[in-house]
Amino acid sequence: MTDLAHAIDILGGIATRQQLLAIGFTGTDLTRAVRGGGIRRIRQARYASPSAHIDRVAAARVGGLLAGPSAAATYGLWAGLDPRLHISVGRNSARLRTNVAPSFSDRMTLTPDSSGRPIALHWIGGGAVAERGPECWRTTFEQCLRQTVAWCDTETAVACLDTALAVANCTPARIAEIFAAASASDRLTASRCRFGSDSGSESLVRQRLDQLGIPYRQQVEIASVGRVDFGLVGTRIVIEVDSWLYHGDRIAFERDRRRDAELVARGYTVIRLTYQRIMNDWPWCEGMILATLAALH
Template identity: 45%
Template sequence: MDLLQTLAAFGGIATRHQLLANGHSGGDLTTAVQRGTVRRVRQGFYVRLDASTDAVAAVRLGGRLAGPSAASVHGIWTGYDRRLHVSVARNASRLRQAHQVAQGLTGAPGSADASVVVHWTDTEPQQLDEPCWRSPVVLCLRQMVAWCDEVTAVACVDTALQASLISMEELTAGLEGHGPRVRSVLRLCRPGSDSGIESIVRQALAARGVEVEQQVSVTSVGPSDMRLRGRRGQALRVLVELDGFAFHSRRDAFDRDRRKDAEAASAGYTTLRFSADQVERDLGGLVDTIVRVRDAHDAGMDESLFLKRARFRTTLPSLARIRTDLPE
């Protein structure tokens, strides 16, 4: 494996120690830097020319991507905070200013102080085989729980569980001993949410006493995000679909959604479809709508059950009649 391939395996950035451990010599590194195929952005840190700008910024600051910024590269929910979060060891030398790095790398002149958040933290030793520029999954989740509001933290953990990036057992072990807030978040977490907005809606519905099943297959097109349960716990024929704009704006995804809704309708299901923008702008109104639909279907089931029982009572022969009809 050549130097560029090794760097790619580490996500585009690696330490000198990591590169030497993978068979590259100090001469190889010097030659690559001189030829311009590799950059050295900090003492002992080498990057590919196509390395992530945010990752390079974190390394130049003397740390690594953390919290929401690390969650983003792991493919889990980040919340709505788009700032660059970097964790730096408490005992590290403060050689660079966040706004200098931001102006040089993130393209945010004039607002750079607000675009980069540096967390001086107690960091865990870096493993030789893990990328040096981002927090590993367990540490990232621990940071999300500590730095974010509870709803965002739960949504982040939910999506990590659903993506099988971590098991509940590993999560519990990794967060154990980090305070009562962690225990509160862990009680609310569960797999089933493919996206953060699904978790946010699930949490909001749970707060209103609405139970849901997640990733329920009722059509051949694919699983639905949620199916509502009634107040007595019975499964209702009501589905909730939550669309992220990036995916569902494509024509093939648009057509797939309509085919899915039609197939669900032919099976007797009502589909409530909401966008990620609606979740962000009017979560309360969205939940109100779902609750009203749940209550209406509950009432319909109650009425249907009452009519069935009434018909059964009017057609059931009396015990006296049955007795008179018995042969002697």
């Protein structure tokens, strides 16, 4: 039982019957594991381990794949703020497990039949679940990037691609290859990605500085301090982008205060922008940056 659940975990927490048979388990093994509670059967020929993420279970239960920004999150990329779960299904997919028939989704919020999480269904040619793998619960990395650019606002799309460069060993050349057959609009959006943003919030700041026409450099190395997120060109102004993930404990607090003191001692002005401020009060962030620049003149 444990080995079967572990095998499903290796496959991402969700597996098809065909995948499990292909690696040596039998139909009897699956039946025993389900009856014993070691794994869950979430729809015909679809199985989940006890630790499978709820979003993956929801996509498999509906009968599709996590797609676009929802898949991006599973690859460690910026996924934006859309609260819906994006699920792709084949053009001829049937027996979808949703609260109402998808044809009624213009009248009420569409959700899985097992939860109240809003979903966005995308009917895609060739988008049926890959029965033999390597994964049966999300679109491929390349499909995910193309879908995110096609379905999301430009800022979110570029931030997703920026984080692909940072965390997924992607290159601008690889991005261009992935989007070679995309629309002209999507190719233009893809061309705007840049190295230097280690997080989605850093990418948003980068893009908004571009819109303001403020020149900057990213990941600037400063002696005795280390790298800072942004250095405004022609000034001694530094912008640091803080998130709770990397700046939310006592050790990080002490480290950041030390860095600030070192920077000030070297004549720098430090502007710290938190994730919450960037996402919920950008006018305040913009005002702080412009006021700091104005104070130099």
